[in-house]
Amino acid sequence: MAKSDEIFALARAALYRDHAKALATVCCIAANEAENSALKKRLQGLIDVQSRNPSSEDNIRLDNGLEKLVQIQSPTHDLAQVVLSDDMRLRVTDLLAEQRYADALAAHNLHPRNRLLLMGPPGTGKTVLAGAIARALELPFLVVDYSSLITSYMGETGAKITKLLNGLAGQPCVLFLDEMETILAERSGDSGRSDVGEQARIVSTLLLAMDRLDHRILFVGATNHPDMLDRAVRRRFDMEIDMPLATEDAVHALVKSLSARHPGLPIADFLPAQCDGVVGRSLADLERDVLSRAREWVTRKAAKLNTSSAEQEMLHQSHDDKGKEDTSLLYDQAVALVTNSRKASISYVQRQLNVGYNRAARIIEEMERVGVVGPMQGDGNREVYAAEG
Numbered sequence: 001m002a003k004s005d006e007i008f009a010l011a012r013a014a015l016y017r018d019h020a021k022a023l024a025t026v027c028c029i030a031a032n033e034a035e036n037s038a039l040k041k042r043l044q045g046l047i048d049v050q051s052r053n054p055s056s057e058d059n060i061r062l063d064n065g066l067e068k069l070v071q072i073q074s075p076t077h078d079l080a081q082v083v084l085s086d087d088m089r090l091r092v093t094d095l096l097a098e099q100r101y102a103d104a105l106a107a108h109n110l111h112p113r114n115r116l117l118l119m120g121p122p123g124t125g126k127t128v129l130a131g132a133i134a135r136a137l138e139l140p141f142l143v144v145d146y147s148s149l150i151t152s153y154m155g156e157t158g159a160k161i162t163k164l165l166n167g168l169a170g171q172p173c174v175l176f177l178d179e180m181e182t183i184l185a186e187r188s189g190d191s192g193r194s195d196v197g198e199q200a201r202i203v204s205t206l207l208l209a210m211d212r213l214d215h216r217i218l219f220v221g222a223t224n225h226p227d228m229l230d231r232a233v234r235r236r237f238d239m240e241i242d243m244p245l246a247t248e249d250a251v252h253a254l255v256k257s258l259s260a261r262h263p264g265l266p267i268a269d270f271l272p273a274q275c276d277g278v279v280g281r282s283l284a285d286l287e288r289d290v291l292s293r294a295r296e297w298v299t300r301k302a303a304k305l306n307t308s309s310a311e312q313e314m315l316h317q318s319h320d321d322k323g324k325e326d327t328s329l330l331y332d333q334a335v336a337l338v339t340n341s342r343k344a345s346i347s348y349v350q351r352q353l354n355v356g357y358n359r360a361a362r363i364i365e366e367m368e369r370v371g372v373v374g375p376m377q378g379d380g381n382r383e384v385y386a387a388e389g
Contacts, residue, residue: 060140066167069149069160070142075131081261082132083253083283088241099137111215113238119226120243123282126222134174144177154198158205165209172216180221181228203230210236246283254283265294269346293357334363335372344373344382
């Protein structure tokens with residue numbers, strides 16, 4: 001049985017996020033258990049899994065208060081899943097190559113670029129890209145926690161910035177600072193802030209810290225308003241990437257990425273019907289809307305397969321009267337459209353009849369029910385059974 005000292009050591013390591021210490025303590029507990037102990041076998045299983053699948057988070061130590069200044073986050077996307085233009089992807093690839101071959105650069109007294117600024121409106125994927133870079137490099141992804149970093153006490157915010165960057169020295173990681181304009185606006189006094197003196201001290205502190213930044217730390221800053229950033233701060237970055245709102249090419253790339261991540265779904269059908277509902281939006285908002293419609297499509301399909309005819313009739317009757325009335329009025333028009341064009345996708349009906357997604361989906365469902373069109377195939381298309389009018 002584990003001794004109280006071992007339990008305390010394990011608890012301390014967990015609370016202080018000291019993975020190496022936690023693993024060592026677990027190994028010690030397992031070694032002290034009897035050979036036929038069930039606990040020993042369970043612990044050994046955990047140890048074996050960990051040795052086969054080490055996490056990038058295992059390589060970072062946050063102590064002396066650093067654990068309050070940053071959050072270790074798990075990236076949500078692989079780099080291939082992030083929507084980037086060819087130029088943006090090439091620049092990111094160059095940055096990754098320099099990080100991976102830092103030793104080769106060092107042989108020529110060169111260091112990899114390690115200060116990246118991401119610029120663009122909210123929802124354009126800045127945080128997602130920073131996390132994907134961390135995942136590609138197999139490094140811990142640390143996100144600065146503003147609630148702990150910024151204080152009302154004079155000089156304390158700057159001191160915490162220094163403490164953070166000094167404390168991470170020697171520990172390879174990706175450090176992400178979002179919305180930099182919040183604390184690093186222009187020092188001229190034109191920013192509209194009343195604490196210009198403290199603002200200037202914070203900027204000066206970060207400038208010094210960036211000049212001394214350990215080259216093994218990849219510092220990624222993000223801003224929604226690059227014009228508000230102090231110019232000296234902006235000059236400290238080795239590379240800038242502008243991340244715009246959705247373009248037509250970006251939307252096509254998003255559809256491709258989502259289709260790969262969610263196989264079997266007709267992702268293109270879930271886009272807004274009108275082009276102006278897509279281009280110019282944030283990719284994050286667009287992705288959220290598409291996945292919301294995808295969930296509705298999946299649950300509607302599952303309900304259809306798992307309910308009786310009577311229950312399905314009750315489900316249809318639960319729609320509001322106006323929706324049913326409007327759908328009925330459009331149905332004949334939709335049938336003529338589908339039979340003449342031989343196209344039966346929800347998005348096509350949406351665009352041609354200028355209706356919402358749910359209404360178009362109900363129309364297509366009714367066509368399938370009465371035999372005008374067939375069920376959805378693996379490629380997302382439907383066969384049109386009705387003869388051309």
